[in-house]
Amino acid sequence: MFLGYVLAIAGAVVGAVLLVASTFNPPLFxxxxxxxxxxxxxxxxxxxxxxxxxxxxxxxxxxxxxxxxxxxxxxxxxxxxxxxxxxxxxxxxxxxxxxxxxxxxxxTAQPVVAARLVSSTASSGRRFALLDAGRLHGIEIGMPVRGPDGLIGRVTETGPNAARVLLLSDTDSIVPVRRTRDGLPAIAAGRGDGLVDIRSVNTTNVRFDAGDVFVTSGTGGLYAPGAPVARVIASGADTVSARTFAHPDTLDFALVERPFIPVPPPAGLPTAAGR
Structure with a gap:
């Protein structure tokens, strides 16, 4: 205890001396x-x-x-x-x-029905598509079928609720067409490989250029004039290859139309005017 008192007093004295020294002589420290x-x-x-x-x-x-x-x-x-x-x-x-x-x-004047294309043959030699509408919806054999991009083909078979469509690229398909830039008549014939041949009509040495656009001409009375058909791939003469505007394998819906000039009824049958 005595030692503690001594240390405390000594610390106080030293602190006081240092305080006085720092006050009167700051540089000292x-x-x-x-x-x-x-x-x-x-x-x-x-x-x-x-x-x-x-x-x-x-x-x-x-x-x-x-x-x-x-x-x-x-x-x-x-x-x-x-x-x-x-x-x-x-x-x-x-x-x-x-x-x-x-x-x-x-x-289009008086379309028959808009139907869904449920299938199409894209790799076989014959080119057909199937519609999910048939006779019950007013579809008949020979009616043209169009898509948003152009002509698809025509109806060849009908059922109660289904119809078979012959595509433009089928070998049995022949469509009268004309060139848009000058009205040159031609025939678009299917090749069976997804393309069509554009053939000149009654003339020779006809020149076709790549990019020429052909539409239906209305000849024959089946297809209404002006429907886009195909575009020429490469330049040539008389017969050239072309790609159709409509691609059935990518379409969802198609429009079935009435023939441009309806087929007259067989002889002996009453017409609508004679009833």
Missing amino acids: AGLRMTAAAVTAPVSSGLAALGSAGATVTGAIDGWVFAHAENAAMKRELAVTRPLLMQARTIAYDNRRLRALLAVRDR
């Missing part, structure tokens, strides 16, 4: 302060570096955890939105096709 600072500066610098490194490591860990969580959330969102995007694209595609088909219907 500058050397001591700088010596203490020189000793403590490396320790403070090391402690600051350790703190900065710890903060950097902590930030990197937090960033990795946040990025990992954000990446997982984005993957989940992508998995949810991908089917919606595919559905939206399908709806937009169908909408464009249906709008184009409605425009064709509005320009």
